[in-house]
Amino acid sequence: MENPFDDTYFMKKALQEAELAFEMGEVPVGAVVVIDNRIIGRGHNLVERLKDVTAHAEMQAITAASNFLGGKYLHNCTLYVTLEPCQMCAGALYWSQISKVVYGAADLERGFNVMGTQLHPKTEIFGGVLENEASELLKRFFIQRRNLN
Numbered sequence: 001m002e003n004p005f006d007d008t009y010f011m012k013k014a015l016q017e018a019e020l021a022f023e024m025g026e027v028p029v030g031a032v033v034v035i036d037n038r039i040i041g042r043g044h045n046l047v048e049r050l051k052d053v054t055a056h057a058e059m060q061a062i063t064a065a066s067n068f069l070g071g072k073y074l075h076n077c078t079l080y081v082t083l084e085p086c087q088m089c090a091g092a093l094y095w096s097q098i099s100k101v102v103y104g105a106a107d108l109e110r111g112f113n114v115m116g117t118q119l120h121p122k123t124e125i126f127g128g129v130l131e132n133e134a135s136e137l138l139k140r141f142f143i144q145r146r147n148l149n
C-alpha cells in the first residue's frame with residue numbers, strides 16, 4: 001500500500017499555511033514540522049502583522065515544534081516549507097539539527113543556496129516539491145499587491 005503521508009501530502013499542509021499568510025496580506029510562505037507522520041509545528045509568514053523581520057514561517061514552525069517536543073533539537077523531524085529558506089531560517093535550522101528539510105520553490109535571489117549558507121551536515125535537503133503551486137501563489141500575491149498600489 002502506498003504511504004499517504006508522503007512529501008506531497010505535507011507540502012500541501014505547508015501550502016495551506018501559505019494561503020493563510022496570503023489572506024492576511026503577508027508574503028505567502030508556509031511551513032510545517034513533522035515527526036512520525038504527525039504535524040507538531042505550523043507557521044506562516046507574520047512579518048507585517050508582528051512588525052518583526054524574524055517572523056518567517058519556518059521560525060514559527062521551529063518554535064512550535066520545539067515547544068511540542070520540549071527540547072531544542074528537531075532530530076527525526078522534517079520541515080516542509082513552500083519557499084527555499086533564507087539565510088536566517090537556514091541558520092535556525094542549522095542550530096535545530098533537523099533531520100530533513102523539504103522546500104517547494106527555489107528562491108534564486110535570497111535563498112540559502114545562492115547566499116552560500118550551509119545547513120547542518122546531518123540535514124538532508126530536498127527541493128522542488130509542489131514548486132509550481134508555491135510559486136504561483138507568490139506570483140498571485142505580488143501581482144495583487146502591485147495592482148493595489
Ligand SMILES: [Zn+2]
Pocket residue numbers: 056058085086087088089090
Ligand atoms: Zn527565512
